[in-house]
Amino acid sequence: MARHTGPVCRLCRREGLKLYLKGEKCYTDKCPVSRRNYAPGQHGKARKKLSNFGMQLREKQKVRRFYGVSEKKMRRYFKEADKMDGITGENLLKLLELRLDNVVYRLGLASSRPEARQLVNHGHFLVNGRKVDVASYRATVGDVIEVKEKSKNSPKFKELVEKHQGKTPQWLELDTEKMQGKVIAEPAREDIEIPIEDHLIVELYSK
Template sequence: MSRYTGPVCRLCRREGQKLYLKGDKCYTDKCPMSKRNYIPGQHGRSRKKLTEYGLQLREKQKVRRFYGIQESQMRKYFDMADKMHGITGENLLKLLELRMDNVVYRMGFASSRAEARQLVTHGHFTVNGKKVDVPSSILKVGDEIEVKSRSKNSPKFKELIENHRGSTVSWLDVSPEEMKGKIIAEPSREDIDIPVEEHLIVELYSK
């Protein structure tokens, strides 16, 4: 399945809530969700009550769109989470949080996960001193992420640091001035601020 390349604001409208896919624009009055808070399309205003399967599907799609992953990747992460100790739904969200692109976004070095994915792909970051350009790489506790020396003087990163909002999660230790951070703990469910009922995803994939 190819990656979605249409207007991402339609995805937010489809899920009925902000997914914060456009970075700073999502925090302004220009956000389409503020003007057209209904499903896109001809029959968007006439919402119907969802079935049990529909509710499960929407939760799964919501998570996919939050993290910008494809269905095949989602299924792979679920299989990994199912084999881990603990609660499968929480394990799934932890794996997604530890993706390289999400960690960069959580550190405040990108305005959105999509931008973080692009920056990682272009080779602007290192992990433990080695270049990592695969956004889907799963990191672990103790890994140190840093902007490459050559990239630190680029206008893009200077702008990001000037407008740095700081990390909002307790499992990351971030130093904006040095443009680096470290994973100091596994993300807990309380740290994952995505409004999703992960048990519905487990029920969907367990059928």
């Protein structure tokens, strides 16, 4: 994704919900979305009635920011999802959920998706015993993701695993002692953390 250098909390406020881009801060009273639940800027409090296109655009932007992908990459995912069997919108979300940075975050080995992307890029993880430093790498059923041996002694990873116990989604399996996770199934539609009307994204890209 083109690197966002501004305050990420503004992105959450723009979408009107928490995208969990700041890790622990998102779960505290300091979260700007909880304190100022309106869009940023001078006219943020003004109520605006969105057109059909506006609703489609906001839904697409919400998903892009949630998973941290560029517009170019998002379109590629859509084209691939459209060629797959099944419902295009659900296929799109499944492809995004299977990104390695998202899997790392969902396993609790990072406090946020941006942090997971950084940790993956810095080479802290192995997939099936081999180092993978590409955040967009697509995990498949049976893949084993683990913290590399040199990083396992880091207090950061130990703290993250302890805090995340019991929060692993059903399609993933986590061994806290080994700091190792496994993809045991493909993610289902109900596994998505935020409310997304994927049909609006499909309508937008189908024009």
